[in-house]
Amino acid sequence: MLSTSDNEKITRVGPGTPMGDLMRRYWQPVLLSREVAEPDGDPIRVRILGEDLVAFRDTSGRVGIISEWCPHRLTSMFLGRNEEDGLRCVYHGWKFDVLGVCVDMPNEPEAFDFKHKIKMVAYPTEEMGGVIWVFMGPAELKPPRPEFEFTQQPETHRGVSKVIEECNWLQALEGxxxxxxxxxLHRKLAAGEGLGFDGLRADATAGRLDVEIEDYGYRYASHRPIPGKEDNYVRSYHFVMPHVQIRAAQLNNDGSWLKFKIAGHHWVPIDDNTTLVWNWLYSLDDPLTKDEQEERGFGNGPNDVDQETFRAVGNKRNSWNIDRSKQRVASFTGIDGVNAQDRAVQESMGTIVNRSQEHLGQTDKAIITMRKMLKNAMAVVQDGGVPPGASDTYYHLRGIEEVLPQDAAGLEVLADKMFAR
Ligand code: FES
Ligand SMILES: [Fe+2]
Structure with a gap:
């Protein structure tokens, strides 16, 4: 449970808010590289942390992310002409490079030209893992490049997708x-694609959670007794500040080995009410199949998400396409796609859930710990310090899952594999 005022503070991310200041200390993934593929191609709108921005790739291939509003008279730079290493406002022709420097002011006679005095809001970018990242905080506090392990894999071994979720980022992260x-939520009751999980992930319920604080966030393991066996299904995760999950994806539902895959999400706030959900996974052995890359069955691929607008096909307005006859016999929810099921329950709570009304239990321990860390980190930033996760200690984190004897402590047993150095 959170007080109403703590709930406000922990969820709101606009400029100048405590959580907004914390968010601005990390790299944020904002675009797929393919959205700005061509040098001098079309500029596109980007909204992140409540700020309206425009992205463009210049003639030399650099990606600029600048304010949407031209500093002359605030016209939208989305309308701009992307030409010769800069984006030119269509109203009076002012032109800006990827650093936001005004490089041309053709509407003023030379004697009155003041372009050297004009600098537009522009944020540093990195391109890695098929993703454009932006840093929106104070320039002198920019952290090292965001080298999550997925960004370092060849394209054949990596899948990255994104989808817009219509609720606050914290609700999504908590899920x-x-x-x-x-x-x-993800239990499947009959055979079929996209219905959810059976076997281990469905049968082993009532888990014990162990959480261990680390300098990037925490890692945790759930230990779930497998019915009729002496073993636990142990699944480990990392939480990387401020909104990243890294999880295991190695076993089939019967506990047999599938592939050395790691998966994860970033939940990036578009604004207080909307979240950009990143889904990524990678393989450390065989290449991923196309179905794996598109996360077919998760409700993230082109069948479930418009690949131009990144809006989900199932959403609030159509009640997530819940199918009541399927709910009776095929899956717990009657909603297709594991992550579509996640989005449905999270969006169903309203855009910002009222956490003063909840009743948390032992299995909510990871969520409670995460909230405490975020709260502390907001205070650290307000006091001028460096928050956890703003260095490079998350570069080689892996989620691991194994079937272990019931007395095994997962976080200890799996520690070496969870930190691949
Ligand atoms: S409003 Fe952009 S140049 Fe005038
Ligand atoms: Fe889920």
Missing amino acids: GLDSVHSSF
Whole structure:
């Protein structure tokens, strides 16, 4: 439970808010490289942390992310002409490079030209893993490049997709750190694609959670007794500040080995009410199949998400296409796609859930710990310090899952594999 004022503070991310200041200390993934593929191609709108921005790739291939509003008279730079290493406003022709420097002011006679005095809001970018990242904080506090392990894999071994979720980012993150819901929300009752999980992930419920604080956030393991066996299904995760989950994806539902895959999400706030959900996974052995890359069955691929607008096909307005006859016999929810099921329950709470009304239990421990860390980190930033996760200690984190004897402590047993150095 959170007080109403703490709930406000922890969810709002606009400029100048405590959580907004914290968010601006990290790299944020904002675009797929393919959205700005061509040098001098079309500029596109980007909204992140409540700020309206425009992205463009210049003639030399650099990606600029600048304010949407031209500093002359605030016209939208989305209308701009992307030409010769800069974006030119169509109203009076002012032109800006990727650093936001005004490089041309053709509407003023030379004697009155003041372009050297004009600098537009522009944020540093990085391109890695098929993703454009932006840093929106104070320039002198820019962290090292965001080298999550997925960004370092060849394209054949990596899948990255994104989808817009219509609720606050914290609700989405909480779903991602809540291991046990998988046995219910994602339970599948009959054979079929996209219905959810059966076997281990559904049968082993009532898990014990262990959480261990680390300098980037925390890692945790759920230990779920397998019915009729002496073993636990142990699934480990990392939470990387401020909104990243890294999880295991190695076993088939019967506990047999599938592939050395790691998966994860970033939940990037578009604004207080909307979230840009990143889904990524990578393989450390065989290449991923196309179905794996598109996360077919998760409700993230082109069948479930418009690949131009990144809006989900199932959403609030159509009640997530819940199918009541399927709910009776085929899956716990009657909603297709594991992550579509996640989005449905998270969006169903309203855009910002009222956390003063909740009743949390032992299996909500990871969520409670995450909230405490975010709260502390907001205070650290307000006091001028460096928050956890703003260095490079998350570069080689892996989620691992194994079937272990019931007395095994997962976080200890799996520690070496969870930190691949
Ligand atoms: S409003 Fe952009 S140049 Fe005048
Ligand atoms: Fe889920």
